[in-house]
Amino acid sequence: MNPRPDVPDGLRLTVDTDPPAAFRAGLGQAINQFHAESVPFHASRFALRLEDRDGTLMGGLSGVMSWGWLFVDAVWVHPGLRGQGAGRTLMAHAERHAAAAGCHSAWLDTFQARGFYEAIGYRVFGTLEDYPAGQTRFFLRKRLRDTASGTDQAAPRA
Template sequence: MKITIETNPGAEVRDLIDRGLDIFNEAKAGPLGASQLWVIARDDAGATTGGVKASTYFGWMHIAWLWVSPQARGGGLGSALLNAAEAEARARGCTGVHLETYSFQAPDFYARHGYERFGQIDDYPPGHSNIWLKKRF
């Protein structure tokens, strides 16, 4: 057995490992039902001003990131994006949503939208915290 450290093992190897884990998980927990979800905001000229990258699986939505351009911040766009993503998750039959954010990002924003903290790693990155949040519908 040879073990290597690789930064880019190639699509075939990544797919093999990813699908192998999916098969194991589905055998234990039922159908994954995985589907990507993108919510994009564009201004009148068509320029992207914000977005949500998420996926739904095992009856929950996971938000990988929510971003609003600096020019569009403070006007409710983040809330509109989050509300749209949550509405789509509900339409897909999800029980709730979970995500992680840093202490210097948006934990208070998510708390205002009904999210509760369920985990945290301090000093990740140094001087800050990595925070896990969830919301049941």
């Protein structure tokens, strides 16, 4: 008899509080193979770096493009550059890069910079309260190009 009635016979359930990268990568590959049965999956990562003359990182953006969407998974600007257009520059370049690669829209999530993203054309499509505690995580999206006409709607050159 199975000691855990909610686990199917012949299977074992374990908890790993520090899963290795190989497990996460393997799980991602299995999910992508499942998706490929109905919707082919291809993802392309890219990064943008803002550096000073000495090569010190002053800002950056990491993004993933898949299924016609850009997901902006990380944006950071050095505190001394905030409010001077560095974030807008990163976002504008990412949006143009993604639109040129065929992405029609972009999405991201934030709990600290909602106003910044709304100021550059992103709109809230969902929220998650108390993530982190006392904060609201906002999910935002922006159309980069008109899929019917192919017209580029990404940010103008910065």
